[in-house]
Structure formats: C-alpha cells, structure tokens
Amino acid sequence: MPSSDEEPTTNPKPKHPPRSSSTTTKFFEEVLNGPNQRCLENFRMDKVVFYKLCDILETKGLLRDTNRIKIEEQLAIFLFIIGHNLRIRGVQELFHYSGETISRHFNNVLNAVMSISKEYFQPPGEDVASLIAEDDRFFPYFKVGF
Numbered sequence: 714m715p716s717s718d719e720e721p722t723t724n725p726k727p728k729h730p731p732r733s734s735s736t737t738t739k740f741f742e743e744v745l746n747g748p749n750q751r752c753l754e755n756f757r758m759d760k761v762v763f764y765k766l767c768d769i770l771e772t773k774g775l776l777r778d779t780n781r782i783k784i785e786e787q788l789a790i791f792l793f794i795i796g797h798n799l800r801i802r803g804v805q806e807l808f809h810y811s812g813e814t815i816s817r818h819f820n821n822v823l824n825a826v827m828s829i830s831k832e833y834f835q836p837p838g839e840d841v842a843s844l845i846a847e848d849d850r851f852f853p854y855f856k857v858g859f
Contacts, residue, residue, distance in 0.1 A: 740807050741786050756789055757796035763788065769833070775825035782810075782818060790815060791822035 744755045752760045767784050770776040776784045794804055801815045808815065845851045
C-alpha cells in the first residue's frame with residue numbers, strides 16, 4: 714500500500730479537461746467581435762441592442778459579472794437558448810460550462826428580463842392583420858377575444 718507521499722502508479726485521466734479562458738468564451742467573443750449578421754443569427758439581436766440591454770440590466774442592478782461569466786455572456790447564453798429553442802444540454806458544449814451553471818445564469822437573466830418587461834416591452838395590439846383575419850386557416854386561432 715503506497716504512503717500518502719508517494720505518487721500513484723497510474724495517472725487517471727481527469728473527468729474534465731482544464732478550462733482555459735480563451736476556449737471558454739471563444740464562441741461568444743467570435744460572435745460579438747464578428748459581423749453584426751452573426752450576432753443576429755446566433756443571439757437574434759442586433760449588437761447595439763444587445764449591448765444596450767446588457768447596460769440596462771447592469772444599471773438597474775438586475776445582473777452583475779461573476780468571477781467567471783460576464784453579463785454579456787450570461788445574456789448570450791439566455792438568448793441563444795430561447796432563440797434556437799435549445800435545451801441546456803445542447804448549450805453546454807458550445808459555451809463550455811456545466812449544466813448547473815448554464816441553468817443558473819439562464820434563470821437569472823430570465824428573472825431580470827421579466828422584471829423590466831412592463832417598462833420596456835409593449836403588449837401586442839388587438840388589431841389582427843387583414844392577411845390573417847381574411848384567411849380561414851389562420852383566423853380561428855386569433856378569434857379569442859374578438
């Protein structure tokens with residue numbers, strides 16, 4: 714039996730490879746540093762609007778940078794999930810975080826966005842576009858309340 718001072722004879726592989734900051738945020742940084750179209754495709758939001766929303770959430774004290782994840786990356790994770798209808802598991806590999814970390818930040822951003830929703834989001838109007846109102850295939854789904 715080896716003593717506690719001795720090295721084990723076999724070195725088991727670590728469960729998770731070490732994380733370097735350059736690979737952790739590579740996708741996120743590439744999108745935000747790339748053309749605006751890439752931001753629209755991945756986060757479903759223009760870069761200017763993305764940064765403005767980050768600023769609002771930070772200024773109101775609803776989100777803050779953590780030791781590992783900046784507000785911009787937290788919002789990017791949230792927008793990527795809702796914009797592509799993905800599950801947490803599908804986003805883990807892309808952003809290089811655990812499911813628990815992705816889930817926690819998703820919920821933090823969701824709560825922050827919900828808290829500013831009445832101030833910044835306008836509910837849909839009651840007008841139904843004529844294209845929908847005049848088409849029997851679509852209008853039954855919009856009839857409620859009319």
